[in-house]
Amino acid sequence: MVCTPGGPSRLLQEARQAVTGRAALLVIGTLVLQLGFIASYIGAFHHPVPKDISLGVVAPRQISGQLVDKLRGLPGGPLDPRPVRDAPEARRQIGERDLDAALVVDPRGTTDTLLTAGGAGASLAQAAEAVVTRAEKAEGRTLRVIDTAPAASGDARGLTSFYLVVGWCVGGYLCAAILAISAGARPANLHRAVIRLGAIACYAVCAGLLGAVIAGPVLDALPGSLAALWGLGALVVFAVGALTLALQGLAGVVGIGLAIGLVVVLGNPSAGGAYPYPLLPPFWRAIGPALPPGAGTWSARSVAYFDGNALTGPLLVLSAWAVAGAVVALVCAAVRGPRSPADW
Numbered sequence: 001m002v003c004t005p006g007g008p009s010r011l012l013q014e015a016r017q018a019v020t021g022r023a024a025l026l027v028i029g030t031l032v033l034q035l036g037f038i039a040s041y042i043g044a045f046h047h048p049v050p051k052d053i054s055l056g057v058v059a060p061r062q063i064s065g066q067l068v069d070k071l072r073g074l075p076g077g078p079l080d081p082r083p084v085r086d087a088p089e090a091r092r093q094i095g096e097r098d099l100d101a102a103l104v105v106d107p108r109g110t111t112d113t114l115l116t117a118g119g120a121g122a123s124l125a126q127a128a129e130a131v132v133t134r135a136e137k138a139e140g141r142t143l144r145v146i147d148t149a150p151a152a153s154g155d156a157r158g159l160t161s162f163y164l165v166v167g168w169c170v171g172g173y174l175c176a177a178i179l180a181i182s183a184g185a186r187p188a189n190l191h192r193a194v195i196r197l198g199a200i201a202c203y204a205v206c207a208g209l210l211g212a213v214i215a216g217p218v219l220d221a222l223p224g225s226l227a228a229l230w231g232l233g234a235l236v237v238f239a240v241g242a243l244t245l246a247l248q249g250l251a252g253v254v255g256i257g258l259a260i261g262l263v264v265v266l267g268n269p270s271a272g273g274a275y276p277y278p279l280l281p282p283f284w285r286a287i288g289p290a291l292p293p294g295a296g297t298w299s300a301r302s303v304a305y306f307d308g309n310a311l312t313g314p315l316l317v318l319s320a321w322a323v324a325g326a327v328v329a330l331v332c333a334a335v336r337g338p339r340s341p342a343d344w
Helices: 007-018 021-045 061-072 087-095 122-138 160-183 190-218 226-251 254-267 282-290 292-305 312-336
Strands: 053-058 079-083 101-104 111-116 142-147
Touching: 021 254, 021 282, 053 061, 053 087, 053 122, 061 079, 079 122, 087 101, 087 111, 101 122, 111 122, 122 142, 160 190, 160 226, 160 254, 160 292, 190 226, 190 312, 226 254, 226 292, 226 312, 254 292, 282 292, 282 312, 292 312
Parallel strands: 053 079, 053 101, 111 142
Antiparallel strands: 101 111
16 A cells, blocks of 8 residues: 555645635636526526417407407416507518517408517417417417518528527627736736727627628528628627626636626526527526627527617617626726736
């Protein structure tokens, strides 16, 4: 049997040198982040149930109110029905993203029409179809479905916009993290903080363009204006990068983990990608629109399939993250100030 000189005390000393207290705390933080990732994704996706799908109802005036009340009273509240004047108005509201779907009742027959929008997410269109089909069957009626905004042939289940935005977000926080690893998590002074923000802005412009080109002309997976997608991508990347810089300014290298927690652990499963908002549990449905992945995914789908409608709110969300992140990063650097002549 071979014994280590110094016995257990020497082993303990070597262990402390090999894994410092700071490293141990970072490992514990990584474990928390990992478990949060698992809990958030499984919590969001394990049991999708439709809730408050906005449904327009086009029906004769004498039965419209009764039909809306009946659809609103379905068990579990899967639909949020509202009367709509006629089918063209229903199509217009779907195109403007005010409605998820619309039921057009044929008073002269037994077959009604459901208008959906596959570009907003295949799972949402399928959920609306399943719920309305059951309701129609209970009344002895049948249903035909018309997709008024179908996803492109290269956009499987309407997920391309989501994955494009996820890629942009990854680039944003990785760029900021690399700057931290190469030159310190906290900028030494205000000038360097400005330079870092400028570097992220340049990176965002390039990443936005290249991502839009890959998703559009190269792979033909996402239609829509290349210029609009480019601008959106640049805003998403810069917003996430500025957010990461701000968190690094507040918490040092731990800020990278905080950014991943906010954008990846909470933001991605609540973005409405695989399951749009009406299919997510209440917590994820509530936070999704306020986080960069959710605002970016909604915006990308609007650009691709809805003529750029309903963009104001999501773009304001992304702009707010970008401005707040930049301001906090600059304030942290200014308050910290230079610590030595070399910092200048």
